[in-house]
Amino acid sequence: MPGAGFKRTAARGSFLVNTIRHWAYSMVEAAVADGTADDSIISKQINQPGISNTNLRDAVAVMYGAGVDTTVSAIINFLYAMARHPEWQERTRKEMEVILGHDHMPTMEDISRLEIFNAVWKESFRWNPPVPLGIPHVSSKEDTWKGYYIPKGTILHCNIGQSLFFVVRPPDSPPGWILRDPRIWGNDGHQFNPNRFLAGKNPTIGQLPDVSSIPFGFGRRICPGRYLAERLALQFSAAILSTYNVLPPKGEPTQFDTVFQDSVVRRPANFQCRFEPLRTSN
Numbered sequence: 001m002p003g004a005g006f007k008r009t010a011a012r013g014s015f016l017v018n019t020i021r022h023w024a025y026s027m028v029e030a031a032v033a034d035g036t037a038d039d040s041i042i043s044k045q046i047n048q049p050g051i052s053n054t055n056l057r058d059a060v061a062v063m064y065g066a067g068v069d070t071t072v073s074a075i076i077n078f079l080y081a082m083a084r085h086p087e088w089q090e091r092t093r094k095e096m097e098v099i100l101g102h103d104h105m106p107t108m109e110d111i112s113r114l115e116i117f118n119a120v121w122k123e124s125f126r127w128n129p130p131v132p133l134g135i136p137h138v139s140s141k142e143d144t145w146k147g148y149y150i151p152k153g154t155i156l157h158c159n160i161g162q163s164l165f166f167v168v169r170p171p172d173s174p175p176g177w178i179l180r181d182p183r184i185w186g187n188d189g190h191q192f193n194p195n196r197f198l199a200g201k202n203p204t205i206g207q208l209p210d211v212s213s214i215p216f217g218f219g220r221r222i223c224p225g226r227y228l229a230e231r232l233a234l235q236f237s238a239a240i241l242s243t244y245n246v247l248p249p250k251g252e253p254t255q256f257d258t259v260f261q262d263s264v265v266r267r268p269a270n271f272q273c274r275f276e277p278l279r280t281s282n
């Protein structure tokens, strides 16, 4: 039936949401019952007085739904930046070798000592934040902000990063997005340039906004998973760089073009790269 495609989309969405809700929980529930469960939030909290099993199941489903695609996209965006910028990949790896040596995977304590790696990570997060328009909010009453009238019931997005979706901006704001705004980042805001996060290269580094926070939203609904997400993504990315050379697909130039897939979460569509092992013993 022409025009009924949305029904199939809704049915698929409903199927996926229910799978997220029941699949992992049921698996761990069965494993707890037969005594083979690994350590996890569900196995620790199930059948405990503090939270009902239904609430536990749904809380974990929200963590999965909100946390997996976003965190994976942050890592993919980082790998994309590394495959396109081998010079920064090389510098980051040299820093790791000098500061950490070769005998272990980088820990969070190690990562805090890696100035170049942190600059490269921040720049990737700024350049391509995974949720560029945040999550929409609705104004509960009418408001005026800098002369811009916002009627009650308006759907509002935070213009965090680049997105293909059309965005209406307040009249005095420049074209662009918070994380590429030339008033904050200068005229090279569209370029990948980790120097802006290196104190030795950027004398005004202290005036930059907190790029570890903006991609997670604002105010009382800021992402509650941000610390977990940052730790996961940093550790994954550092582990990959300390073990593999990340290369463009075979036969592709370094500056390969990639179309970004745009929905709530943004990342390169069908992204491919090659992982070349750096050492055989680690």
Ligand code: HEM
Binding pocket: 062, 063, 064, 066, 067, 068, 070, 071, 074, 129, 130, 131, 134, 135, 215, 216, 217, 218, 219, 220, 221, 222, 223, 224, 225, 226, 228, 229, 230, 233
């Ligand atoms: C790099 C990874 C992530 C990014 C970029 C991200 C980004 C965001 C953003 C922009 C929002 C909307 C905030 C607002 O309304 O102002 C949000 C909300 C939320 N995030 Fe994340 N997130 C990430 C990972 C996670 C993880 C790992 C979890 C859970 C384990 C999580 C759970 C949530 C939840 C539950 C909300 C809704 C909060 C509310 O409405 O009160 N997120 N996230």
